[in-house]
Amino acid sequence: MWRGRRGWIPLLGPVALLFAIWHVAVVMSGSLIFPTPWQVAVGLVDLARQGLLLKHVVASLFRVTCGYLLAAALAIPVGMLMGWFATAHAFLNPLVQGLRPISPIAWIPLAILWFGVGDLSPIFLIFLSSFFPMVVGTAAGVMTIDRKYVRAARNFEYTGFRLFRSVVLPAALPQIVTGMRIGLGVAWLVVVAAEMIAVSSGLGYLIIDSRNAGNRYDLVVAGMFVIGVVGFLLDIVMRGLERLDEVRWRYET
């Protein structure tokens, strides 16, 4: 673990370099609109002081949590059915593969038509975006489990649901968790786009509103920065799941 020995210091080098190039580029170009890193930092502090930063972050996280949990609650059982029963796979896989390439952004008009403006539209879009990676990951996880584990369990006369719960599920769990991590990453990408259209809060709204209401590009970039940080933290949480004893075996060796 590189963080263990050297702390966060190696991370700071590239970031400092990026800020320096950014600052010099803005100054040299003489741009009146594009902010320097310092202006972005000031904008960020402003937002935080007014309580807007927290409000938007919470609004975005709330929608992601709802849409993502709904997606997981449906995608994981459906993925397991597809992975375990050939008939379920034959029936559902064409649907999944056909709907999966449609960007959630393309669903925005329909989302507004069905759910109006409000929280439901972005939640629906997040649901769509994270559903497919989790279905595909879960189905693949179940389909590719090493048959020797099933064979050993059959030898101990495990059948039906007991076999599924005791062997198939734990054997597929690492890939299910990986699918969940990808699903959350995509959900966080999509919430920003969804909030630019259907609602009046959240980080996506912050960005589009800052631009529309007076070309406040310092706040636009501040919003982007916060999106990056929160997404990074969400991924760290999901990576933590991959270190649990129940799934770690798959990533080692």
Place this chain on the structure above:
Amino acid sequence: MRPKIEVRSISKTFETRGGPVPVLDDLSFQVADGEFLAVIGPSGCGKSTLLSVLAGFERPDRGEVRVDDEPVREPRRTGMFIFQQPSLFPWLDLERNLVFGLNGESEETKRSLVAHYIKLVGLDGFERAFPNQLSGGMQQRAELARALMVKPEILYLDEPFGALDALTRLRMRVELLRILSRERHTVLLVTHDVEEALHLADRILVLSPRPARIQRMIEVTLPRPRALADPALIALKASILLELGVDERADLDR
């Protein structure tokens, strides 16, 4: 006396893209209770398929297998299969792997069974270890312990030590003999190692190249414990190798 296992003219053909491949051709034999039968044959002759059919994992196309005069249709707890690759569940620690096959025994019984078998295979102290923290030989011993936990009457061993290095393999054989001397099992061992078969078995079934037929059944009357350096054993080994079409003495003039 009634045989423990009775194989009645079983045949099996695999359907492949290149057409049907007959694997087992009308095999019949019997195994007595408590007997150790080794099955050897050239690689790809169908000996692993034979063992899978005997244990109930695969069905023969024709004929039947009977254990205690009951037809075998499904794998049973009374006959444990051990494969070359350990199939310990990597998400469970060793202790939870060992109790996997138990049903409804009390916690106390479970604990004492674990303690007994983990000691029997020399893994005491590793109860909390996960399979991928154990060496190949240790995993195979744990596999054996997990199988013995459910008190099987028959052990089906499919090249159980095949993936281990030569020294570990020999050590495992001696371990197996020690364990079998304490618990009486009927054992079927598939191996390509003639010496291993001679070291362990009461009888050796030599199969022909595919489709497998019985080429020869050899009674191993050597006294136990057997020494690998015993001239009688070495002579028998040479004759079985000849049966398999291998002449140990390289014919340099040919």
